Amino acid sequence: MIPTNTPWSGLEAGKVDTRRVSASARWNWFWAVMPRADVALVLQLSDLPNPAPELPKLRNLEIRFQTLPGGPILYVRLKDSAQLELFETLCRDVMAAGELAETEAEALERAIGRTFRWHYLLRGGKSEALSEESQKGLIGEIEVLKLLMSVLGPKPALTAWTGPSGAPKDFELKGDCIEVKARRGASQPFIKITNEFQLAEVPGRRLWLGVLAVDKVQPPHGRTLTEQIKEVTDMLEQSEPSAILEWDLHLADAGFDILHDYSAWRWIVSPPDFHIVTDDFPRIAAPIPLGLSSVSYSLALSACAPFRADWCALQTNLIEAEKL
Structure with missing residues (x-):
């Protein structure tokens, strides 16, 4: 009835x-x-x-x-x-x-x-909102995603965003892969590498490490995760609405539910610093000795400094690779 x-x-x-x-x-x-x-x-x-x-x-x-x-x-x-x-x-x-x-x-x-x-x-979505750490990680990936959208366009950038699906790298493009790490700006100058595959080489592609500070702040400063996501959604609705479907699927894979209340957390984000991961970059990468797995470790940012590369260098590589 x-x-x-x-x-x-x-x-x-x-x-x-x-x-x-x-x-x-x-x-x-x-x-x-x-x-x-x-x-x-x-x-x-x-x-x-x-x-x-x-x-x-x-x-x-x-x-x-x-x-x-x-x-x-x-x-x-x-x-x-x-x-x-x-x-x-x-x-x-x-x-x-x-x-x-x-x-x-x-x-x-x-x-x-x-x-x-x-x-x-x-x-029926997840019963709990994302943890603070998960929010930071997602915000960090979205910041890099916005940079890629500005260079490649929304659809290619979203296709390259593989982190929410559990892939070893957060972004996988034709000639490049990008691993993103979000950290507190005031924390010790280290980042956490959670497994041996995150910084492992990918044949035929350059590997980049993006590091950015994502800090929790008090109102009225900063923005909530929901507000961060709304910014991208609004941009897609105006510029390329056909990409919203893929955007929503990625957010679902990342565990974001629009019905959850994220008003208790507000964040400010720094521009990412990029590093080129070469053979002599400090890392523990696959393959590792037989019998070992799920290797996690802390990586000092000071050891990464010699490998710093600005966004313009990465952007140039991305554009050239996409043309091939």
């Missing part, structure tokens, strides 16, 4: 029944009830996208393209009626994002990207 105080009240179950959301909306949004009495949001399209974009796969939502007698649609269907109130919030947020688009194709991209942003809401 659909509650009367929802947008779906009055729609008939047992068939696909729809009601236009608003006559003044830029795009063709409809509230819908599907044959099994599941509520849905529908975006009517002029044409199906070709190729079809990847769609979110969520436990309590079904998101699909379908061709009906009246034309193709994208629909988002709720499979768990207990989540109805949250689902209505999701639908209105998805429509708000789509309404910012100038073309139907962009509206579709924005709708899909915003649905990905809600992936934790209806499938």
Whole structure:
């Protein structure tokens, strides 16, 4: 039974029944009830996208393209009626994002990207916010990601960001790999290398170590992790909304949930210092003696100083490698 105080009240179950959301909306949004009495949001399209974009796969939502007698649609269907109130919030947020688009194709991209942003809401995210150390690490990687976006563009930079997926290096590009370490600015001048693979050579690629200070501060100084992430999201929405989907997936892999409250932590970030990792760079790297594994150690920044390289040098290498 659909509650009367929802947008779906009055729609008939047992068939696909729809009601236009608003006559003044830029795009063709409809509230819908599907044959099994599941509520849905529908975006009517002029044409199906070709190729079809990847769609979110969520436990309590079904998101699909379908061709009906009246034309193709994208629909988002709720499979768990207990989540109805949250689902209505999701639908209105998805429509708000789509309404910012100038073309139907962009509206579709924005709708899909915003649905990905809600992936934790209806499938069940992590019960706890990221720890302080995890927040620092994620902020450090995002700072380097922003630099790469400025050089390569959002999509290539996001494709190169492999840290959240558990890869040995935080960024893997055509000719270069980058390992990022975030530290407290006032801490001892060491960084923690957590395994023998982080600074191991990658055949055919240069390896760089990026080190930056991420310090916790008191309000009103600094920004929260959520604010740091919103900055990148807003930039993508304005410049390349089709990249939001990959951005959201990376954040999910990193354990970030938009529903968690990060207001208790505010951070300031220093520009990263980069080092080129060559044969004589101080490190313990694979292969290591048989029987040893998960080798962690502290690396003195003073020992890294002879290998310092400025961002311009790294940027030049990145651009040249991407051209090959």
